[in-house]
Amino acid sequence: MKNIAVIPGDGIGKEVVPVGMRVIDAVGKKFGFSLTWDAFPWSCEYYLAEGSMMPDDGLAILKTYDAIYLGAVGAPSVPDAVSLWGLLIPIRRTFRQYANLRPVRLLKGVTSPLRDLKPGDIDICVVRENNEGEYSNVGGRMYAGTDLEMVTQQSLFTRKGVENIIRFAFDLGRQRKKHVTSATKSNGIIYTMPFWDEIFWSLAQRYPDVQADQYHIDNLCAQFVLHPDRFDVVVGSNLFGDILSDLGPAIAGSLGIAPSANLNPEKEYPSMFEPVHGSAPDIAGKGIANPIGQIWSGAMMLEHLGYGAAARAIERAIETVTGDQGIKTPDLGGSATTQDVGNAIIAAL
Secondary structure, eight states, X not given: OEEEEEEEESTTHHHHHHHHHHHHHHHHHHHTOOEEEEEOOOSHHHHHHHSSSSOTTHHHHXXXXXXXEEEEOOBXXXXXXXXXXXXXXXXXXXXXXXXXXXXXXXXXXXXXXSTTOOTTSXXXXXXXXXXXXXXXXXXXXXXXXXXXXXXXXXXXXXXXXXXXXXXXHHHHHHHTTXXXXXXXXXXXXXXXXXXXXXXXXXXXXXXXXXXXXXXXXXXXXXXXXXXXXXXXXXXXOHHHHHHHXXXXXXXXXXXXXXXXXXXXXXXXXXXXXXXXXXXXXXTTTSSOOOOHHHHHHHHHHHHHHTOHHHHHHHHHHHHIIIIISOOOOGGGTOOOOHHHHHHHHHHXX
């Protein structure tokens, strides 16, 4: 039995997380396992009441679990820098969740905004470095409010960090279609990106069976739109991976279906699983949020925990519901509720 820490968070996170849990419990019955769930109210609402996004011993509490199942974090009442740096970033860094894996797939029954694409034409795994890069907290502000005001923001790339994420990408590519693409910008960013490129091509020599190529990030975004079928595994820095893993689900139909895993591949610490979408305060409370991103993230959690057959059963059930049954929430052009989709996926299992 595995113990899971649940953080529903804010907005639609509180609506889709319970649905994801019900789907996982249902597939567990089918495959003969069960998970224990412990929920924590850490969120922007918690911050407004307590003055922090989680208690001082929050990380020590989470460390005792096998995985973390997260909904969404963020609310208009709390600055994004406060909510992100008060909860998600400390979890990702303390638990060395350096590999952020974000699958992008055009599902059966889902219409891409790009013309003439069919299921299978988009099947990409964006691998994002999750602990360093452009999202460092090295920097500062001086002379605030004067005409001398200045700010600095330091990007931080370590050899160990870059090698870890690129090696992870090549190992994944070897398991898939044997193709890894690097996102770079070494024609404009003079130090960090050439460093990234050198390590990428050095490690590529160790994977002669995997095709390797690189694109500048601006051209890569264009090629995602023009030729998404060219790509298999795409690896990028924290910022570039973040951009690509929002663009990818957009061309695959909706951010509502996009899952992600914040992985500590060595399993020395718990990994965290969350949908790519945010808290969506504009639709929170309406019962129409798409739960597929949360459910699919749960499938990735099961895969990580060793329940691979159950994970694949959930993915098949998702496509049965979106494709054969055509049950879709408004973001996919349908009228189904969050609960409708969840119930249909459980029935399909």
